[in-house]
Amino acid sequence: MRDFETTRRGALAAVAGLLATPALAQAWPDRPIRLVIPFPAGGPTDVYARFYAERMTAELGQSVVTENRGGAGGAIGAMEVARARPDGNTLLFGTASTHALYNLVTRQPQYDAAKDFQAVATLGGGPLCWLAHPGQPGTLADFLAKARTARPPLAYGSPGTGTLMHLATEILKREAGGVEINHIPYRGAAPAMNDLVAGTLALAVNTLGAGLALHQSGRARMLAVASAARAPQAPEVPTAAEALGRPGFTAVLWHAVFAPPGLPPAVLARLSAATNAALSDAAFRTRLNAAGIEPAAPGTPGSAAAYIAAEQARYRPIVEAIRPELDA
Template identity: 85%
Template sequence: MPDFSPTRRALLASGGALLAAPSIAPAWAQDFPARPIRLVIPFPAGGPTDVYARFYSERMSRELGQPVVTENRGGAGGAIGSLEVARARPDGHTLLFGTASTHALYNLVTRQPQYDAQRDFQAVAMLGGGPLCWLAHPAQPATLTDFLAAARSAAPPLAYGSPGTGTLMHLATEIVKREGGGVPLNHIPYRGAAPAMNDLVAGTLALAVNTLGAGLPLHQGGRARMLAVASAARAPQAPDVPTAAEALGRPGFTAVLWHAVFAPPGLPAPVLARLSQASNAALADAAFRTSLAAAGIEAASPGTPESAATAIAAEVDRYRPIVEAIRPELDA
């Protein structure tokens, strides 16, 4: 899992806005929240982001004393919903439930981005998320080491499926290929994770990558075999499955589809502080963390807006080299 703790480098995402923001009277900040809060989820309903956002909105409603209402605004890989929040009035009543895709990878993989993920948003809180896992068809070797060894000599090359080109699942698997010595696996991009899982179970694919929460039912039901999970420690739900760091012999290797909350830039300091305080109270709550863990989600430790922005900037730096290495595939 990425290091979501404060570090020496604090990168604040409170710079220039996409549109000039209206001023906010100080009294508004003191009375915040004055009405229900709209939490925009920039992806369709039903995915791992949607699951976490609904847990979070329920807990934040209790903390803030106002309803936190989720709204799915999917499209353009998360850009439509993200842009809507970036252009909203910065009074704390419109927030974005962003992800690694919208705020670490978007500006790396998109040739003509519609927003700057660091400049056009104020980071509020890092929330953690779902570690990735690699699942093989039961006919394939039983360990990641053996699978990669078999893939090196397979003819034709074995194929792996991801939810799409440029997704975290795609990039993390490309890193695994390189960490495994340059394994010649063919990437098959799908329009979402579910079609890839269907083809994996049917035997069309040798390997697929998904979040832990989505992969567990297939693993536990014997329809696929989980070879590794990209968390810092073995998942309690599947203690027999090694971490990717263990399987690859690469200490510290993690890959997490993390989530974070963002506001439009120009958010008043008292409003930001109140949202941060409420998020930290949720993250510190044992019942909240237990509910997330049951869904395969690892909650981050409480932090600050500055530490959230720092962690996100570190993720951008981490994935930049692999994006540059596979740029021809991304531009095809």
């Protein structure tokens, strides 16, 4: 009898939980939502996150408040969200760095990008571009030809070792036949851009949005953009695939929204639907394009997780190839 009573109570509790899920979805969000940006203010991730928060505030009828929690290459902010209550009130504006590259480049990672988060949606992001000093050759093909014979070797600057910009440029070098261009890691993109304009660097890599002003002012020349098609903001610049003759070559500093694991399915579904509504809005997409951001197509949490896993698999070979540099 006692076993029967225990079973009955367990069944009633389970049913109550199922009945509570729609109620939770209807009640949520009942207070402001915290969107953690795991990088300092002012960068491309911060810009997109604030656009997204503004749009989601309108979609959900509740304030979405951004909070910058930079440090350790995004790991500090990411871990804070992973440990938060899975109630939909704390979200992470993650990136390729925090969820495709972190577990690849970090020898002792403090979180598992797949297991410690619930993917909500991929949002698209900024395609990378390569910019040369105006005194360098004006096309990527000519720049690479010069690099093959330059002694000492030419150098390129990135925002840091193990960043997407670094890894994508190493892939570009291999796609170009293994050309030698030395890597100089900086503490962020801005110092690298300053040295490029000053002529200390021959080449630098950044996002399209960050590189457009330099290109348009003539202080640097954009040689290629790593998007699937030419960027409408700079249609004269070939894609990297065109310039290299390597169809399919792209590199995007993409963004995605994550929640702590264990998020109620109904809350996840509402978050996904609200994000898809934002990504389907023409005015929102136009605003992103103006900032050099390519928005993603609407999707599902499952498609987001699959995309992130594919990006990890894509960059794993280059990480293994340059492991000595990463560990230095």
